[in-house]
Amino acid sequence: LTNIMERKNEARNPFFRVVELTDDTTDPEIWGKNFPLQFDGYKKTVDQTRTRFGGSEASHKTPTDADPRSIVAQSRLEEDPRLKTMWDGYAFAVDFREERGHAFMLDDQVFTERQNVVKQPGSCINCHASAYATYKKLGNGDIALGFQELNKLPYFEARKEITHPVACIDCHDSQTMALRITRPAFMTGIKAYKASQGVENYDVNRDATRQEMRSFVCGQCHVEYYFKGADKQLTYPWEKGLKVENILAYYDEVKHKDWTHKQTGAEVLKAQHPEFELFNQGIHSRAGVACADCHMPYKREGAMKISDHHVRSPLLNISQSCQTCHSTSESELKFRAESIQERTFNMRNLAMNALVQLIEDLKVLKEAGATDLELAPARDFQRKAQFYLDFIEAENSMGFHAPAEAVRILGESIDFTRQGQLALRETKSFQTGQLR
């Protein structure tokens, strides 16, 4: 199968310079003049189609001045109100929707109600817009510097600095069209990760193979993150590794919390879209398969094969996305993917029910006047359990990217939750009948 990939990667295609592209050409429309086929695909990311667990559903809303969008993706909070309990006290409990195509990334970020709950920093922009030119501008040519400056700005200040959602220039070198990493947060993050694996001063744009780049460009955004310090520097917590336990250990060490849980007072964490991290624990990544192989499969356009820039759920395009490597029927491949997701979904529900119970127990005892000292162990278990559960809940493949690892993480989440409940039952307050 590696052979396939090698061969596929050889697929070269002529490229007629209709216009000159420079390192400052941000507008995809201009790039589109040289690469109309890729541009057509790119524009298709406005499509909204739902799959069993992915894609997205177009739900209509009446536009307001505050939020002019007439179509949004379905609300995950309405689909599963338990999420509100898990995130109580955090912006996500107010508005959290299914993600949709790249074309929407900018608007969805600007208009999410999460913006009204807290003042968001410019750091948010890094993954929701074509920020490359902005880095250069704010840093006078030094993107690392520009990145720092962008992070420091308040969100709506930063918003003024940018115009497009992720665009050609964020993934491509304008002269060679080669893939290129443009996100300083990823450069730093992957370097720290490699160091933890014994690879010193790793320079991703210098050292990564082409096949790796086909995943790394996505890993610039589809990852867990937090904002470090007062300057809100966007940081990927990979110093100790990419596994959920490594990341939690990192957060514990730097004493990071995303918020304090409203009902329990626990200092908790929110995991966000760790696609890259989970994917790295799966068989596909071990086998050298890249994000682009499934989400941007090669498709034939007349005489040439190009990468389908309509980035979307592979289950909407199984023949191109899967059958190049798996010689079995589309229905069978769909069945395999969905039974993996089904299994993950069931475990996720077990874990979430358990967590809701722990939160309830903590709440009751807290209101009954249990001391922080008494509640401390259970609160720490909540922090752990919640992060593990959210790591899979927030990951967007419903376990497909690494089936056994996903279920493993959910299993451990349940263990943490239950131990939290047990810890509470050792407390004086419980003995004195507070939970009944």
Added chain:
Amino acid sequence: LTNIMERKNEARNPFFRVVELTDDTTDPEIWGKNFPLQFDGYKKTVDQTRTRFGGSEASHKTPTDADPRSIVAQSRLEEDPRLKTMWDGYAFAVDFREERGHAFMLDDQVFTERQNVVKQPGSCINCHASAYATYKKLGNGDIALGFQELNKLPYFEARKEITHPVACIDCHDSQTMALRITRPAFMTGIKAYKASQGVENYDVNRDATRQEMRSFVCGQCHVEYYFKGADKQLTYPWEKGLKVENILAYYDEVKHKDWTHKQTGAEVLKAQHPEFELFNQGIHSRAGVACADCHMPYKREGAMKISDHHVRSPLLNISQSCQTCHSTSESELKFRAESIQERTFNMRNLAMNALVQLIEDLKVLKEAGATDLELAPARDFQRKAQFYLDFIEAENSMGFHAPAEAVRILGESIDFTRQGQLALRETKSFQTGQLR
């Protein structure tokens, strides 16, 4: 085209009969005269080599009259004493060893100390010997009848009726060498299972494809089982399906227990080698891969290729067992298999630690005089948790046969255990401080 094929087959006479084999020829040595290559492989199952989680280790012992074996496989009870706690009160807590090659199946059964603990029935013989001829003899030609008779005998009576470990005739038709199911327990079991899937009166020897037979012959023994009723009829609990929850539901319905746990008084179950059941939940079986593909891969013998009858761990023979289908290095395949096993092993340990805690809690409260009524819920959770855990512990691939399913089962086992502990903390006896 099919006709062409058939004609070819008739024309073909792939083996020269040195001796005439009949449906009563049990001695493999005689079959070996016609098929020396397969026989050579068959004899090699005396080899003992250890892999990270499988194979087996030859440990020496001084032969006694009671047990003349000078070499046995390592004791699993010594490797992991928690097993004694889990099985307390059952024969397995006395002697349980790593399984080894087919050549040992008869002796290992005869001389296991489990024989000294309880009087075992003849039913045991079904999977540890060449029983086909014996069925015919005891049933005057009717193997279903002979099977029933064999089950009824006391073990050592039955032992007198047989001479060889599993032999050629147990898997092959003596005239055509076609695979054939000889075990009535499997015929009945698979029929009940197919019925649960909507396939009525399934006759395995009539309806199974050749590829299915390459797994079914193994599924005659590598399965979970129990002895039904006073006549100790060997039965496979597949009426509701092959998944762990289906099997537990069946046992609950027929109110079966294997024993009463010595420390807790719970009516518990012992799972035994459900390789066939777990394998059926995995990707390999979905993809039509059979047991024989990995455990009896084709090997080249001069100008011929034959099935390697040295049935063993595929990780001792990766090139032939895996590489024809997976074009990657041996070390990489070994790594993939072992990381799946590693993950399963860690979850197994979490689950077992939890279970040992539940057993301890139950024990303490029981001794403190808690009533059966109080303990009932926790005891049922122990039954569930223990069966789920044992389903993976007793399965011999350490999760490889179905990686995500194995971890899913262990995760649910943990949930049951912890709920059991929580249930105990709702009891009066606990309130009155018995666990401290």
Added chain:
Amino acid sequence: MRIKIIKLSVVGIAMGLAIGSAMGVGVYTFVYAKGYSYMTNDPQNCANCHIMNEQYDGWQKSSHKNVATCNDCHTPHDLLGKYATKASNGFWHSYYFTTNSFHEPIQLTERSREITEQSCRYCHQGMVDAISVSLQKEHTEEVSCIRCHRSVGHLH
């Protein structure tokens, strides 16, 4: 070559009757887009269709490069069957190629799968006699070679 053409046109006409309008397109490409390459044994000719490039490249890296050509594995080994198949493949692939109406990635049709399975045996009979069939069993089923040896002809 002469004989071939005759055989071909016979098949061609038969198909024409069966397929009617499709014929026009088919024949067109068959002639002009070198569909007749099917009539030769040189793999290079298969690659006349860029669509076959992937297999062609794969074949050159495969264990069979020096021992088997495309047609050794994709056409029956009896003469009539061989050219009938070539004609039919040539005709249909030409048709599909031009109309671009085929499933991608390209997959073997059931018929070609059978042909390919047989071709393995044509060369490897000796090697696989022992395993090929569980002998005279009723409703004999062959082992599928390509289930395990999918990539012998061109790496997949």
